[in-house]
Amino acid sequence: MRYLNKIVFINSASVKYAEIGLDGNVHLIGTQGVGKSTLLRAILFFYNANKSKLGISREKKRFDEYYFEYQNSYIIYEIVKDNIPFCVLAYKVNGKAAFRFFNSEYQKKFFIDENSRAFENWEKTRDALGKAIYYTKIISNYEEYRKIIYGDNKGLKSEFRKYALIESKQYQNIPRTIQNVLLNSNLEAKFIKDTIINSISEDEFTIDVSNYSKNHLRDFETQIKDIRIWFKKNKKGEIVVRNQADKIIDNYRILNFLKKEKKGLAINLSSRINYIEREKSQLSTNHSIENSKLEELFQKKENLKGIHLKREQKLISKIDYINKKLTEAENKQTEFESQNIKLLIEKVAKKESLINKQSAKIDEKNLLTSQFAEISQKYKALITQTKNQEKEFANERNAEINRYESEFGDRKSEIFESYNKSIQEIRKANQELEEKANNEIDSFIDKENSFKRDKAELKHKTFYDAEIKGCEDEKTQLNSKIQKSNTLILNSNNEKKFLGKKLEFEEKEIVDNAESKVENEQINQKKHSTEIRDIEAKIRQSKSSLYGWLNDNVPNWEGTIGKVIDEKYVLFNTELSPKLIDNNTASIFGLEINLNALDNRIKTVKEYNQEIELLKAKVTEIQKSIALINGSKESSLKNLNVKFRKKLNTLKEVISTNEYVVSQSEQHLKNNKIKLDEWILKSTSEKAVVLSKIEEDLEGLSIQKAKAKENLENIIKGGDREISKKEKEKAVEINNVELAKDEAIKTISASTTENKVNADKRIKELKNQQDLELNNKGVDTERLKIIEDCLTEITEDLSFIRSNERTVFDYEKDKRELFDKVPELRADKTTNRKKQNTLKKEQRIEQEKFDKKYNQQDDIVQAIQTKIDEFNKDVETFNQFKTSDTFLSIQNDFLNKINENNRSKAAILIIEELNDRHYKSINKFNDLQQSVNSFISNFNEQNIFRFKVKLNKDSDFINFAIDLKEFIEEGKINQFEKRVNERFSHIIQQIGNETTDLISKEAEIEKIIKKINNDFISKNFVEAIKEMEMRTQKSSNPVVKLLIKIKEFNDENSLILGENNLFTSPETENKNHKAVELLKQLVKELEKYKNSVLTLSESFDLQFRIVENDNDSGWVEKLSNVGSEGTDVLVKAMINILLLNVFKDNASKKFKDFKLHCMMDEIGRLHPNNIKGILRFANDRNILLINGSPTSQNAIDYRYTYKLSKEQSKTDNKKYITRIKRLVKVNTRVFN
Incomplete structure (x- = not known):
């Protein structure tokens, strides 16, 4: 009691x-x-x-x-x-x-x-x-x-x-x-509830909500947001924060690559400037030497032109002389043809036959008149007299005509000589013009041939060949670089996959070994923990059980009943109600046995406590062993990760670097294609322009040549016209003189004719008289008449021949001396023309060879000059560059290293590239800053990843990018995700388990309340209180409601809430979202909740109902x-x-x-x-x-x-x- x-x-x-x-x-x-x-x-x-x-x-x-x-x-x-x-x-x-x-x-x-x-x-x-x-x-x-x-x-x-x-x-x-x-x-429900709860067990049924609010769920929403943002997709299906992270890493890699490029370019620039300093003086000396050679060649070139001109002039003089002779022959031929020279030659050729015929006819006449000599003589004398008179008159007139003819001949010769002189002058002038025009035509022909050769050469010529070849070489290099980089990427990816699988296999091996060891240790731990609980239960029950009673009431019971009693079911049973009886014998239900034969197996509480301490020590050792195993596992995994991460990161760096090289090379390839297309287009265009220019020049030359030919024709025609004009003037003047002569001769001839007619009339009369007289005498007058007519005709013919015989003699002389030599002259002219053309060709070839030699030397000089100009421009540009920010950024690299193998590239181009890389670096750093700022705007200062969100210095941004690169490459998001997954799935499970434990007493509480209600009904001795009843209701506590919801969620989804499911598993996305929402609501409610502990009494509501006499309180929570x-x-x-x-x-x-x-x-x-x-x-x-x-x-x-x-x-x-x-x-x- x-x-x-x-x-x-x-x-x-x-x-x-x-x-x-x-x-x-x-x-x-x-x-x-x-x-x-x-x-x-x-x-x-x-x-x-x-x-x-x-x-x-x-x-x-x-x-x-x-x-x-x-x-x-x-x-x-x-x-x-x-x-x-x-x-x-x-x-x-x-x-x-x-x-x-x-x-x-x-x-x-x-x-x-x-x-x-x-x-x-x-x-x-x-x-x-x-x-x-x-x-x-x-x-x-x-x-x-x-x-x-x-x-x-x-x-x-x-x-x-x-x-x-x-x-x-x-x-x-x-x-x-x-x-x-x-x-x-x-009287409040909480107090009653606490009393009921405490009656169930001495253990306190609570949930430490402060542990959730201050520890488990501290920064929960921030951490959830921080993790979720790595998996949250936008409308396009993109994960923005990963894109931002990738952009930062890309910007950093590009920045790093640009830095390396700047370093390489700085070294190349240093090499180039050193090369210029060494080569410039030698280059100037070479220029002076080669320029002297060029000037010497120029002088020789001019001398050669003079020699060629002298050689050509001799042939030109010969051709001019032949042209004069041919012209003279042509003019005389024309003149003789105008006199009908063929008829004259024909007539003159008949002179002898006519003389012979005349002599025959005279003989025949003399023969016919020989018998009548006197008559004939008389009439002959009369006729002769008449003829003599007529002849004398005619001779006088002929003398006068001859005088006119002579004067006309002289005048005609004067006119001929005068006009021929003018014509010769015209011909000479025209010949010079023709020669000049021919030379011009020849020049145009030469130019035309030159253009045609250029045109033929143009078909096989490529403009900007060096630039195109440079682009093609660059294209080949870029393709080679891309191929090499792609090969490296492929090999690295394959090696990365292999290492990933190997890492996964070795990780699994480590984890499996550790889990196997831990499982064995946990089996032992569980065994020892069960033993500890059993012993503690025995100790707790030691006071109220038979064990405690025996200790209090039966001395030395361990050596008696303790040796035979069942320890588990009897000794520590609390329901046995033991009593001592007066019989003090050492018997068991009347049976006495020798207990000395049995070992004493009953332990004292102290021994039990010692056993507990021993078992606890073993449990502690096991926990230490498990901790060591887990520590060893983590250490092995960490070492394994470090080992593989170094290789994987190296491979990733190789991949990312080469991917950048590929992307840059592809971009350069695109630029190269554009540039190559531009050069090809420019080449084609320029070729087309040059071809067009050649065609245009050819067309121009053709027009000019046509004009020159036309000019030549015009000159020839003009000369011909002038000559023709002079010929006409000459003909007109001669004609006029001739007309005057002919008029005078006509007048003389008319008087002569008239005198002749009169003489002939007189002779006829005399002949008629003779014929009449002869006829009277029997002479054949008819025959005489015929003979006389024939003699008259022959006389006239001989007279014509005598008057034109000189012209035929002149013609035959000119024919021998001139006309017959025209073919030879023409052949000589052709030969000389050919000689002239051959000479020109030979001279042109010789000139071209010399020009080529000259041009080659000029090219050498120009190349040296171009190099000197390039050096000067490089030095000038470099001197300006030294004052720039770009140079300051690469000064150390510029001063420290030289690459002797790369010095051909112009400094101006290197400087352009350096400036380009420098400003690209600045822009890329700005991009990096912008991308970092965009990225860190997703996080606050307490973010789970401990990202710095306040960056001030440039180095802060670079270090941030390095850390983020390491974060991404080492897959730390997966580690954080796994950690948060484990943490929050554990929280959900823990809340579920704790809530289950918390509400697990519902049945017992209901049982007790029912017992209280029944107790009141069965043992109510207070008449005033008719009824008194209590009942439970679902908790109105918002925290409890949420905990129950989480518990129900855990019960339904405990199998799918694991290490990797809270954020990433698509099939559980909705459920995980609900889990997170429940935890977020819990966080909000815990912020409002004032207590640090949630007790079992808060897991349900309790209501009372009291009926006192006729007053019914209804169901209330507070009395x-x-x-x-x-x-x-x-x-x-x-x-x-x-x-x-x-x-x-x-x-x-x-x-x-x-x-x-x-x-x-x-x-x-x-x-x-x-x-x-x-x-x-x-x-x-x-x-x-x-x-x-x-x-x-x-x-x-x-x-x-x-x-x-x-x-x-x-x-x-x-x-x-x-x-x-x-x-x-x-x-x-x-x-x-």
Whole structure:
């Protein structure tokens, strides 16, 4: 039996000395203000040790001042535990109430001397206790005191454990319930729930929500956002933050590549400038030498032109002479043809035959007239005379005609000579013009041939051949570079895949080995943990089980019953209710055996504790071993990752570098194609332009040649026209002279003719007379006439021949000397023309050879000059470049290294590229800054990845890019994702498990509430209360609601929530989204939640329903005023008693006889029947009531009735002392 047996007041609370028995119901009576409440509070202080929860108002004295006014003020609580008493002493230490325990029943002599005066200090009490009675140290900590009283042994020294009324960790609601009864506090569901919960188990059912809000879910939304952003896609299906990260890495790589390019270009520039400095002076010397050679060749070239001109001039003079002769022959031929030379030659050729014919005819005539000589002679003489006269006249006239003819001949010769001279001058002038025109035509022909040769050469010529070849070479190099880079990329990717698989395989091998070892260790750990729990259960049950009972009641039981009893099912069973019987024999159910033959296998609690410590040490070793295995695994994985990451990162760097090289080369290839196409187009265009120009020139030359030929023709025609004109003028002038001559001759001829006609007429008359006379004489006159006519005709012909015979002689002379030589002259002309053309050709070839030599030398000079100009331009450009920011950025590289193998590229081009790379670097760095700023805008300063979000210096951005590159390349996002996955899946599972544990007691709680409801129905002795019922409802606490939702989610999806599913698994995206949303809601609710711990009582709501007489309270969560004042006190007390009973029932599993007290002040407000009912209601549940009221009622219902009164102090008139007098003691004990 365990209970508070007595309370003793010494100089406490206006009570000088009083002993009040508490081993039954107690009734304190007395008028108001006599100290009933004071005594009740002192008893309550034993149970709650909480001065603020005693119902002392602020205007009254503080507890310590009132109850422990003096140094020798004491309150002693006597407790009986299993019929063994011990005491708790409360007294003031250092101005504050403190406690001591001592192992004895209360005896007055321990505190009061022979003069009935309380000992002045603890030292005298200690002396009074003597050495035989053990006492503890001062207990000044009220929490420690409560732990001792209620048996919460955690952290307590073993010396205090024997003072426990019960053994419970969850004792807090016992004093709270007791104080609620006394103080008539509002009855809240939470208090009732806590009491019910604590009755289920001593273990505290809580969820440390502060652990979630401060640890597990701290920065939850930020971390979720930080991780999720790496997987969040936009409308285009792109992951923006990954694109941003890739852009940063690309920008950094390009920046790095540009830096390398700048370094290479700086070295090349340094090589070029050094090369120029070495070569420039030698180049100038070479230029001077080669230029002298060029000038010498130029002089020779001019001399050669003079020689060619002299050679050609001789042939030209010959051709001119032949042309003159041919012209003369042509003119004379024309003149002879105009005189009908052929007829003249024909006539002259007949001269001899005509003379012969004339002689024959004269002979025939003489023969016919020989017989008539006289007649004939006479007429002959007459006729001769007439003829002589006519001949003389004719001769005179002929002489005159001859004179005219001679004058005409002279004049004609003068005219001929004059005009021939003019014509020769015209011909000479025209010949010069013709020669000039021919030369011009020849020049055009030469040019035309030259253009034709250029045109023929143009077909095989490529303009900008060097540039095109350069582009094609660059194209070949770029294609080679691309092919080489692609090969490297392919090989690196293959090696990367191989290394990835190898890494995966070795990681799996390490993890599998570690998991296998951990699993073996965990099996052993689980085994040891089970053993520890079993032993702890035995130790917990050691007091209330048969084991504890045997220790208390049966000496040396280990050597007797302990050797044969079943340890598991019997020894630690708490339901056996063991009793000692008078038979003291060492038999078992009448059977006696030799127990010495059996080993002693029963362990003491100490041995069990030692065994627990040993097992815990083993568990600790196993945990250390597991930690070592895991540490070794992590270390091996880390080392493995470091080992492979270096290779993989090298490969990634090779891949990224070569991918950049490929992209740049492809870009350069595109630019090269554009440039090549431009050069080809330019080449084609320029070729077309040149061809067009040649065609145009040819066309121009053709036109010019045609014009020149036309000019030549015009010159020839003009000359011909002038000559013709002169010929016409000559002909006209000759004609005029001839006309004048002919007119004069005509006049003379007319007179001659007239004279001849007259002579002929006279001769005819004479002949007629002769013929008549002869005819008369018989002469043949007819024949004579015919002969005469024939002679006349012959005479005329001979006369014509004589007049034109000179012309024929001239013609024959010209024919011999000139006309017959025309073919030869023409052949000579052709030969000389050919010689001229051959000479020209030979001279042209010779000139071309010399020109070629000259041009080659000129090219050499120009090449050197171009090189000098290029050097000068390079130096000039470099001197300007040295003042630029670009040069400052590459100055160290420029000064430190030289590459002798690469110096052909012009400095101006290198500088252009350097400037290009420099400004590209600046732009790329700006791009890097922009991309970094865009990237870090996604994160705050507390981001999970610890990315810096405040970057100021340029180096900050570079370092950020390096770190991010490493972050991406090492797949740290996957590590963070895995970590967060594990963390939050663990949180969800932990919340699910903790919530499951939290609400796992629902059935037991329901069972207890049902038991309470049934208990009320079966043991209700209070007539005023018709019904009293409680029920549970789903929790209205938003945190609990969310935890239950998370628990339900975990139950449904526990199999798919793993390391890699929270963000990345597409099939669980919706569920994971829901999980995250639930956690986000929980975070928000926890921010509002004021408590750090969520208790089991908050996992459900509790409602009451009280029917008092005809008043029904309905279902409420808080009882404040139920019916009248007395009824209100009654109902609250009943509920509190029921709750105490719930806890007592749980505690009674260990201790069958265990009693508590409840205090009710001013019980007089209740009807006597209700007082009796509440007493019975409490006592029936092993709860003792201590009531206070003005008067005594039903004294037999109480074990003790004490009357309290006030009397004036004998030492101080202003002070009143409380007298406590026991009126009634009923010996029939309530708890029998």
